[in-house]
Amino acid sequence: KDSLYSFLSNYSTYEILLDRTDTYKYICELLLECSGMLDSQLTCDCLMRLQSINTSINLHSHWINSLSNDSAIKLAINLYKKNENHQPSVILIGESIPFKRLNVQENPIAFVDQNIPQNSAVLCIQRSLDGTRIYACVGIYSKQANKRLWVVDKMNLNPDKLLQLQLFIQQFHKWISDVNKYLQVYNEMLPNDSDLSNNPNIKYNDRTIQKIDLSIDERFQYLLDELNNYFKPLLGLNSRLYEVIKDILSYNQLDSSSNPSVDVNVDNANKSNTKKKTTKPASNNVIASPSSNNDNKNPSMLLIIDQSISILPFNYLSISELFNYKCYHDLSIHVLMQRLKSLSLFSNPVSNTNYNVNASNISMVIDPNYDDKGYKQQGIDRPSIQEFTNSIYNSNNISDHKKLHKMNIIDNKSSIISLNEWIDVLNNNTRKQLKGLCIYTMNKLCNLINYYIL
Secondary structure, rough: OOOHHHHHOOOHHHHHHOOHHHHHHHHHHHHHHHHHHOOOOHHHHHHHHHHHHHHHHHHHHHHHHHHOOOHHHHHHHHHHHHHOOOHHHHHHHHHHHHHHHOOOOHHHHHHHHHOOOOOEEEEEEEEEEOOOEEEEEEEEEEOOOOOEEEEEEEEOOOHHHHHHHHHHHHHHHHHHHHHHHHHHHHHHHHOOOOOOOHHOOOOOOOHHHHHHHHHHHHHHHHHHHHHHHHHHHHHHOOOOOHHHHHHHHHHHOOOOOOOOOOOOOOOOOOOOOOOOOOOOOOOOOOOOOOOOOOOOOOOEEEEEEEEOOOOOOHHHHHHHHOOOOOOOEOHHHHHHHHHHOOOOOOOOOOOOOOOOOOOOHHEEEEEEOOOOOEEEEEOOEOOOOHHHHHHHOOOOOOOOHHHHHOOOEEEEOOOOOOHHHHHHHHHOOOOOOOOOEEEEEOOHHHHHHOOOOO
């Protein structure tokens, strides 16, 4: 086991270029199965490494496809594939910043312990290489143990379960497609600040819109109930991970001196028969980020999901209810690690360095899809996002809005942000002159640009 892990720790990003990553992925899964619950920390380490290797392969593919055929980096990569001892190519590739950010050598457990806030748990879900098993691990800080505890579990998938999982993915894709069609067809007729299903004052001649809106909600709730039932052995009520998280959160939120009877046992999670109704949350748009915050009264959860099933709404499942649905996503632990490194926050997260971006270096995109029309009904006069921003930008009171006046507003007529615009705004960042792009939108950012490209 030690020799295999040592081999895994020496994984080089160059292995991606030579298509030799399968060996490392197989070792990760082998250690996963061998360690299991006997060594949860090693198992979770290997699971996160497996996720990071898969993510780096996908990011590498997008990076290579974006390069020009006659670019120096692409030529160097082609030469390296023919001869891996070609030193000029090795040096040129190694100095490439995108290539450096594919590195997954660092210890993910150590990174999480040092950089993820104590009130934020980490949930990683990964499918096996043959797709017949789903692994899940949770890292959550325990005040009783005074450290982050790691718990792991897995769920086996028989042929029927595999088919059912594919049906869930297809159904959710169809649901998203129908929602987009619904918004495209009825967008001009929808009241901006109202819930159609509960609005008795709809003035349309027929109730078609209301029926469609209700149907969309019911379909989502049905799919959510089916997913909760499907993942119940792994993530649902009375599952090992669920009970451990619930016990730790309960202990963290109680005064240990007045409640000494609360005990957290990771190896033998208390299996209660208490059933709890899962309700649909009002919103999941809560963004959290690594910091030194130790407030255990507002726990949140970082979700890292296998890309083959990441389309499914894991942030609405019953396990997310323990965190009041305060969930945020990332591609992998090592992607988060590289992001912090790029801001020089990794080595010294508690720093007095000022990382503010000057207003003149910020570009703004205001409602690029023109989703917000404002609201002028029933005595309410709310301007749209574009109208409100323009009124401030064109204000004569420069002293109050001088920073906004310095910003560059991008007038995007194509309703989508091109890759060239991202590069133009964010390219050549240095520690002395950071640049930023500020987007005001009612839509999800991934609808504006593919987040893998970003």
